[in-house]
Amino acid sequence: xxxxxxxxxxxxxxxxxxxxxxxLGYALRxxxxxxxxxEQIPKASLLTAAFFIASSIHIPIPPxxxxxxxxxxxxxxxxxxxxxxxxxxxxxxxxxFGHGGLTTLGVNTVLMGFPALVAAWVFRLRHRxxxxxxxxxxxxxxxxxxxxxxxxxxxxxxxxxxxxxxxxLDAQAxxxxxxxxxxxxxxxxxxEGVFTAMLVGFLRRVKPxxxxxxxxxxxxxxQPAGQPSKKSTGGRAA
Amino acid sequence: xxxxxxxxxxxxxxxxxxxxxxxLLGLVTLMFAFAFVERGWLVPVVLAIxxxxxxxxxxxLSFLRSRLRYPGYFLLGVVALxxxxxxxxxxxxxxxxxxxxxxxxAMLLIAGRFLAIVTTGFILLGTTPFLTLVxxxxxxxxxxxxxxxxxxxxxxxxxxxxxxxxxxxxxxLRGFGQVPSGDRHRxxxxxxxPRRTDLGNLSALAGTLLIRSYxxxxxxxxxxxLRGYGYTPRSGAAPVAQPKTPFSTxxxxxxxxxxxxxxxxxxxxxxxFVPVSFGVPQLTHLLxxx
Numbered sequence: 001x002x003x004x005x006x007x008x009x010x011x012x013x014x015x016x017x018x019x020x021x022x023x024l025g026y027a028l029r030x031x032x033x034x035x036x037x038x039e040q041i042p043k044a045s046l047l048t049a050a051f052f053i054a055s056s057i058h059i060p061i062p063p064x065x066x067x068x069x070x071x072x073x074x075x076x077x078x079x080x081x082x083x084x085x086x087x088x089x090x091x092x093x094x095x096x097f098g099h100g101g102l103t104t105l106g107v108n109t110v111l112m113g114f115p116a117l118v119a120a121w122v123f124r125l126r127h128r129x130x131x132x133x134x135x136x137x138x139x140x141x142x143x144x145x146x147x148x149x150x151x152x153x154x155x156x157x158x159x160x161x162x163x164x165x166x167x168x169l170d171a172q173a174x175x176x177x178x179x180x181x182x183x184x185x186x187x188x189x190x191x192e193g194v195f196t197a198m199l200v201g202f203l204r205r206v207k208p209x210x211x212x213x214x215x216x217x218x219x220x221x222x223q224p225a226g227q228p229s230k231k232s233t234g235g236r237a238a
Numbered sequence: 239x240x241x242x243x244x245x246x247x248x249x250x251x252x253x254x255x256x257x258x259x260x261x262l263l264g265l266v267t268l269m270f271a272f273a274f275v276e277r278g279w280l281v282p283v284v285l286a287i288x289x290x291x292x293x294x295x296x297x298x299l300s301f302l303r304s305r306l307r308y309p310g311y312f313l314l315g316v317v318a319l320x321x322x323x324x325x326x327x328x329x330x331x332x333x334x335x336x337x338x339x340x341x342x343x344a345m346l347l348i349a350g351r352f353l354a355i356v357t358t359g360f361i362l363l364g365t366t367p368f369l370t371l372v373x374x375x376x377x378x379x380x381x382x383x384x385x386x387x388x389x390x391x392x393x394x395x396x397x398x399x400x401x402x403x404x405x406x407x408x409x410x411l412r413g414f415g416q417v418p419s420g421d422r423h424r425x426x427x428x429x430x431x432p433r434r435t436d437l438g439n440l441s442a443l444a445g446t447l448l449i450r451s452y453x454x455x456x457x458x459x460x461x462x463x464l465r466g467y468g469y470t471p472r473s474g475a476a477p478v479a480q481p482k483t484p485f486s487t488x489x490x491x492x493x494x495x496x497x498x499x500x501x502x503x504x505x506x507x508x509x510x511f512v513p514v515s516f517g518v519p520q521l522t523h524l525l526x527x528x
Contacts, residue, residue, distance in 0.1 A: 004309045005359065006352025007317070010273035028381055038468035041383060042459040043452060045390030046398075050451035052391070053398045054444040060415065061432050070444075077448070088388050092395070095363050095371075098309040102266065102359045103273045173323065191432060198441035199448075207449045 002090065002100030002108050003157070008164050016107030020087070023113055027083035044081040052089045059191065066188060071112045072149020073196045075119030076142055077203075077210060082116040083109075107160070115152035119145035138204055138211070139197045146196025151189040158182065246297050247367040253295035254365045257492035258374040264499030265291075265362045271503035272354045276510055278343055281350035283509075287502065288354040288361075297364045305360050306353075313352050320345040368392060390458075394451070402447055414439060 008016075034040055051074050058065040075082040087109045093099040100108050126141035158181045203210050247254070253261070268291075272284045292302065320341040327339035363371070369389070376385040409415075459467075 004313050004352060005269070005355035006273065006348055006350075007313070008273075009276070010270060013270070013273055024381075024384075028383055031383060037383070038463075039459055041386050042390055042462060043455040045387045046394050046451040046455035046458065047448060048387065048391045049394040049398050050448050052395060053402050054447050056402075057440055057444055059432050059440060060436055084384055084387055085391075088384065088391050091388065092392065094359070095368070098305050098356060098360070099312075101309070101355065102362075103269050103355055191437075195437055195441050195444075198438055199445045202442050202445035203448065206445065207452065210448065210452055 002093065003104045003111070003160070004098075005101030005103050008104060008107060008160070010103075012160070012164055013103045013107060016104065016110055018106070020106040020109040020113070023110060023117070024083055024087060027080045027113075027117070030080040031084070040081065044078055044085060047078060047081075048085040048088055051085065052092065059195070061191075066191070068192055068195060069112070069150050069153065070192075070196075071116040071153060072119040072146035072192060073142075073199060075116035075121075075149060076123035076145040076196065076200065079120050079124075080117075082120055083113045086113040086116055111156050111160070112153055115149045115156070118152060119149040122148055135201075135204065139201055142200035143193040143197040145193075147189040147193030149196075150192040151185065154185040154189070155182065244367045246301060246364050249296055249365070251294060251296040251365065252491075252495075253291065253361060255488060255491075256365075256495055257489065258366055258370050259378060260492040260496040261362065261366065262371070262374050262378070264496040265358050267503045268499050269355045269358050271506040272351055272358065274507055274510060275351055275354075276347070278347055280506065280509060281347060281354075284354040284506065285350055288357040291361055292357055295361045295365050297361065301364055302357060302360055306356065309352075309356060313349065317345045317348050320348075394454070394458075397454075398447065398451055401450060402443075405443055405446060409439065409443065 031037060031040070051070055055068055055070050058067050071082070071086060074085060078085055087105070090100050090105055090108050090112065094102055094105060123141050123145040126137040129137045129141070132140065158178060162178055200211065256264075268287070272288070275281065275284055321337055322335065323338075323341065328336055329339050329342065330337040366374075372380075372385055372388055372392075376382070462468075
């Protein structure tokens with residue numbers, strides 16, 4: 001879901017950079033306020049590389065296969081680091097394989113980064129739903145983060161493509177195309193959500209500290225994700 | 239996935255010798271100017287500019303061809319339908335298939351812009367070593383966190399790709415994806431739906447990759463810390479460690495190259511507003527989009 005060079009009119013490309021800059025600036029400001037930035041940078045970088053590689057994993061869907069976007073998971077695991085991670089991932093993809101492009105880097109960063117940020121916020125909401133049980137809350141919000149990450153990106157992507165592809169298409173055909181494309185992405189968003197939930201479940205069992213939020217400066221606010229929260233009574237930790 | 243970079247960065251050409259910051263600014267300016275092209279008759283002009291720059295860079299054609307393959311398919315997928323469903327003027331009709339003029343000229347415009355921009359991008363990346371490129375970006379104001387993350391991500395990408403390949407091989411050796419689908423599972427094999435066990439195994443694969451990279455990052459951080467990472471004042475750090483040399487003819491040529499590229503970009507932008515009234519009227523009408 002990367003927009004290549006040449007498709008979008010130049011003002012949209014520049015507008016993409018104009019939106020990507022404050023998005024990145026906001027994320028970087030939050031990152032620079034973290035208590036130990038230098039410690040977080042290698043972690044975020046290696047995880048960025050891992051996400052980049054992991055997005056090449058294909059999920060077999062009987063006649064064909066799809067590859068995952070993972071931007072929701074990226075938001076859930078990396079928090080604010082997801083925005084620079086996505087910008088860097090897209091830059092490397094443009095540079096190494098020509099996926100996406102350099103003039104559309106700003107647009108693509110917003111397209112993938114903003115939903116990742118929303119996914120990060122959504123995933124953080126799980127702390128407020130302690131009464132569901134820590135495990136169930138983690139899995140539910142991981143599902144939502146994954147589905148929203150892909151769903152929102154798909155909406156922005158098709159919106160942009162249809163708004164900018166040169167005219168002549170009649171409104172009726174355009175509407176049908178939008179509905180069709182959005183509908184085709186609902187199952188993909190669900191698969192992405194289920195995959196994200198499964199992965200978060202796996203991380204919970206094996207390496208719970210990966211799910212801790214590095215942007216939270218107050219260590220008492222950190223919930224050891226592998227254990228049931230103190231507030232919850234029915235938490236079933238795996 | 240082919241993770242090869244800097245294959246042709248060692249060649250010698252005027253573009254290779256162009257000072258990296260000037261080259262970055264000049265070529266990116268040109269790419270944006272190409273993106274601004276809205277008139278059909280400018281498409282051959284920008285293609286000619288891009289291709290002559292490519293010739294000047296002495297990169298082999300195979301490099302461009304191999305790099306263009308994937309984005310080319312993607313672009314085709316996006317614009318291939320345009321000539322058949324966009325526009326009112328019918329050029330040619332065969333049964334239900336209608337070739338329309340507006341859609342055709344839009345497709346040619348998009349494909350031409352795409353080729354010109356992508357070729358210029360590959361000139362930039364093919365002639366500049368990746369580390370030099372990041373250093374140039376850093377000295378042009380890229381925030382230090384982004385520069386550090388880009389370099390570290392790039393450094394470990396190759397490692398992790400190898401790790402994933404090994405893990406995938408191990409999975410296949412243990413039978414993943416080998417057995418025909420029918421007899422492996424009890425039930426749950428609906429078309430267009432991934433199997434739950436497949437999803438579970440693949441999520442564990444991705445999760446293991448994340449955990450391995452996380453654990454590696456802890457070791458990397460300790461090693462970096464021991465070598466002094468994080469001790470220099472970040473804001474005052476020298477962006478590019480380049481020895482101070484007197485102003486040379488190469489610098490002069492680099493600046494002139496940058497000035498030339500910017501002038502060309504401005505000229506292209508200006509030409510975008512010039513109404514076309516020369517040449518074959520039919521042809522210009524066909525090619526002028528909007």
